[in-house]
Amino acid sequence: MTQLTQAVEPHSGGLAARLNWLRAGVLGANDGIVSVAALVVGVAAATTDSSVILIAGVASLVAGAVSMALGEYVSVSSQRDSEHALIAKEKWELENEPEEELAELAGFYERKGLSTQTAKQVAVELTKHDALAAHLEVELHIDAEDVSNPWHAAFASALAFTVGAALPLLAVLLPPAEWRIAAVVVAVLIALVITGWLSAYLGGSSKIRAITRIVIGGLLALAATYFIGALIGGAV
DSSP states (O other), X not given: OOHHHHHHOOOSHHHHHHHHHHHHHHHHHHHHHHHHHHHHHHHHHHOOOHHHHHHHHHHHHHHHHHHHHHHHHHHHXXXXXXXXXXXXXXXXXXXXXXXXXXXXXXHHHHHTTOOHHHHHHHHHHHHHHHHHHHHIIIIIOOOTTSOOOHHHHHHHHHHHHHHHHHHHHHHHHSSOGGGHHHHHHHHXXXXXXXXXXXXXXXXXXXXXXXXXXXXXXXXXXXXXXHHHHHHHHHHO
């Protein structure tokens, strides 16, 4: 096993959850970078008015952050409701069908490769220690103490999007008008390389492939909005 695999492999439910949040944060930041950069490049191609660019960029940042937060809240709330329902169902089964649940738990371990006798012994000992936790882990891969929090998800997503979106917004406003679009492109390229590398690192996939994919997608978005903005700006 390599050092990289050891670094990212989720050995526990808590670690897996933290890695998932980190991946979501990277993706949220990437969305903020690309969407706001594409918008301000399109507006900058149509006008050099800094106030117009600022209004459009800030509006895009706020709308995107709110949209990301709302989407995460709704999604994770649904996931949490499902987890609570499954936990309640498992509690009822343990209270009303203890023998069947013990046999079911032993069956899970037997299918994992343990002998019938060992699987039954493991099931008995785990049931004595914490029956609910044992069933939730083996059957449903749920930790009753680590149920998803929709507010945390919403805040993390909005924050990641805002941080990502702030980069192209600053890049388009700080330089002189003639350097704005070039500055945004350079800033976005650097940011996309970083987020692409991070997403590949966390997912254990090819960094070159991830970076290439994300950079090409970002550049296509910038090119599309630039030409649309230039076309509309020239026609007005």
